[in-house]
Structures are given as structure tokens and as C-alpha cells.
Amino acid sequence: MSAAPSSPSRRCWRGIAALAATLLLGLVPGRFGVPDGRHLEEVLARDFLSVHTRNTPTTYYEGRQGPTGFEYELTRRFAAHLGVSLTLEADHNIESVLAAVRREGDLGAAALPLEPGTPGVIFSRPILELQPLLVYRRGLPPVTSMEDLAGLAIGTLAGAGTDRVLRELQADHPGLTWQESGELEVAELLRWIEDERLDAAVIYDHQFRLNRLFFPRVERGFLLGDPLSMAWAFPAGRGLGLVEAANRFLETLRQEGELERLVARYFGHDDYLEYVGARTFIQHVHHRLPDYAELFREAARDTGFDWKLLAAVGYQESHWDPEATSPTGVRGLMMLTNATAGDLGVDDRLDPVQSIEGGARYLRELKDRLPASITGEDRLFMAMAAYNVGLGHLYDARRITEQRGGDPDRWADVRESLPLLQEREWHSQTRHGYARGGEPVIYVRNIRRYHEILSYVDRSQQQFYLLNARMPDMEESDDALLSPAPGP
Incomplete structure (x- = not known):
């Protein structure tokens, strides 16, 4: 990190004027004698849109159900709007994104601040407020x-x-x-x-x-x-057709409310992995779990898991809500992705029978696919982590563990490496790139807590039933639970 230089005084009105000029440059056709549609025509002729981005949670990364991220979703939709395919180059920082856009790319979508006067670059209309x-x-x-x-x-x-x-x-x-x-x-x-x-x-x-x-x-x-504004960057000097097409596309998303929905989907849910209090969990055990307990038991018999573990996974995924939908689009009680559901033969993710059975089989498959060197609880915990983050990212974390001198077959060591997938220094060396590596650590921790509570409740109920069996008169009188106080 280098020390920041001193700066001149703020020029508010100059910045506003420059911003207005930048926006006009993206909206007014035929400026500077450049054929207006040339860049757009190039994209349509070659049949793909080349996008430069960063491997971060706000832009693009390989998620549980494949490529994801706010700007990935926007550029994917823009490419589909143009009727072309999408190619991504994500091995960038901010400066290299802009350099690549000037040199070869169609656009830069990398949480870029709208900076009026940036040499060689034209910005789109504002997309998102940056506070x-x-x-x-x-x-x-x-x-x-x-x-x-x-x-x-x-x-x-x-x-x-x-x-x-x-x-x-x-x-x-x-x-x-x-x-x-x-x-x-x-x-x-x-x-x-x-x-x-x-x-x-x-x-x-x-x-x-x-x-x-x-x-x-x-x-x-x-x-x-x-607040600042986030925008896309386009190369100057190649016509304004692509910029204008992007501006129209973004404005349509805004008017239809879809842009706001995407912002809420990617940035409006920051607490879904937090561990709820034991009291809330126990309430759900009493009021929700009875509807699905037998389904978890059946799935456990078929897959060899403890039914309470499967129930704990289901609670972490959806709080036992069969109609749950995550911010990223996975659905159902066990929150299966479309692709995973298809592979498992689940045709209705909102059917709790199919969801629980499919989720249990998926966890079984993940556990079976792990290397034989991973054994015992370590194997179970890593399978659960893969259920959340994907096998590819789990294998990346195992390789990082080995690089750091740890044991890639021990969950305690891999657990320390998973959060490093959020840091460029480490994820830039991996096959699958950035991941929200802290998530599977919290995910496994929560499931273990839920499982412990369910096991405690189950043991307590069994003890109660045994006690009740030994005390047949207990239902006749609550006084049976009381003994006379000893005399003075």
C-alpha cells in the first residue's frame, strides 16, 4: 500500500459539469465524426460481447449454481438483449480493467466509479449508487x-x-x-x-x-x-452505438423495476447465514419440523445419514420453508439449484418430498466424491461445505491448505483456508477463483449447532417417554410429581 498524495480543493461545480458532459457523450450520436454504430456493429458481427471485470462478490464469481454476481447478471442480460454470447475476462483490478477496455474490450463492468474525464473511456449512465x-x-x-x-x-x-x-x-x-x-x-x-x-x-x-x-x-x-455512481466503461473512439444501446437497456431495466429487484437480490440480503437464537429454533422445532420429520427419516434411511443432520441442513437452507427462494434463485426446503435438481431428477423443487429426498442424495453424492483420504467427521463437514460452496471451491481451499503447510484432509485446517478464497492474493492462484469462502465455514458451524440442539431435544423426548412408561399414573394426577415435604 502506498501513501496517498495531497490533493487540490474540491471543485463541486466542475465535477457536475464534467459528469453532465460524460453522460451527454454517451447519449448524443455522431460526435467527433465517428460513425455512430461502428462498435455495436462489430459486436453483432462477431456474435459476442467481450467484458472485462473483477473477481469479487459485487461483480463476478463462481457461485453455488455457477457464474454469478451483480454485474455478471447485468452484462449477461445485456448480451442476451443484443442477441450475442458473453465472454468474460475477470483477472483484473480496477486500473487493468480500464486499460483493457481502452485496448481491446467492449466494456468494463467492475464496480467502476463514474469518473468524468477519464482518458480514453466513455461511461454509461449511472447504474448503482455507491455510498x-x-x-x-x-x-x-x-x-x-x-x-x-x-x-x-x-x-x-x-x-x-x-x-x-x-x-x-x-x-x-x-x-x-x-x-x-x-x-x-x-x-x-x-x-x-x-x-x-x-x-x-x-x-x-x-x-x-x-x-x-x-x-x-x-x-x-x-x-x-x-454518494458516487457506478457505471460501465466503454472505449472512446469506436462510435457510440454500443454505449447508447447499453444506456437504453439500463433505462428499461430501471423503468420496469428490474434493476431495483437485482440490487435487492444481490445486496439486500446480508444476514441469511446468521445463526438464529436457540429459542427461535426450538419454536420452529415444535411448529414446523413435525410436518417434515418423517420425510427426513425416510431420506436418512435411504442415504445413511442421521435424520437430525438432514433436518439441520434443511433448517440452515430454508428454516424448513418448502417455498423458500434465496437471493440467488435456489429454491425449496433443501434449496436446490435448477441444475442440481435436474441432475437428481427433481422436477418440482417446491415439493418437500422431492426436495428433502433430492437434497439428501446430493449430500450423499458429494460425500462419496471426496478423496478416500478424508475420513470420519472431516469427510462429513467437507461434504456439507461443498453443498454450500461447491466441490471446486472446496478443492481450491484444500490446495491452499497444503500450500500453507496444513492438512487438506482435516476440516479444522481447510476451515482456516476457505475464507482466503475471498482474497485476491489467494484466489488468483486457484482454478475456480473468488468464492465467498467465509460462508461455508459459518454454514457448517450453524448446521452442527442445529444438529446438537436437535439431538438434545431428541434425547430429552426419549428420556421423557421412558420416564412416562415407568410412571403409568402420571397422567392421572400431577401430584405424582410432588413429594411431601419432610417434617420439622
């Missing part, structure tokens, strides 16, 4: 204002827009200092805070919401500066 946020290490004195930043080691990402906000704030707060890097990603900044290499960082609010579960020692501070 800078200061986060800091839990245990430090509360950080609630600019005055609280004095003496803190602060980091941010170069070129992400947050560095520009800090430079603007520096005009009014000359003592403000920070470090910035173009090689890190948000998860690495948050890890640096937890590791005490930084005290605080400036990222975007939606990025923190997506990552906060995986970094419990990082605390929300306060919002910094005015």
Missing part, C-alpha cells in the same frame, strides 16, 4: 466523525472512487492521511483490519454488508462524503 463508508476494528474507541480519524491507520482501494472521496475531504481536513493500493480487494482490507495491520478502511456500504459476517471484528463507523 462510501468508514469501517474500523472493534475494540477501538467509537469512530463516528472525521475528528475520530486522527491517528488511525486507514486504507482504501486505489481507483475505486473512495480514494477520490478521501482527497476531497482532505481539503477541509488537512491532517487526514491514508494508504491505498490497486492490488488489494475489499475482503483483504477487512482482513488487514482484523489482523491489526490497519485500524480502519473506507469502502462502500454495500460491500461491507456483503462481507460483514465474515469479519466479525470489523465495525461499521459512519458514512463518508456524498
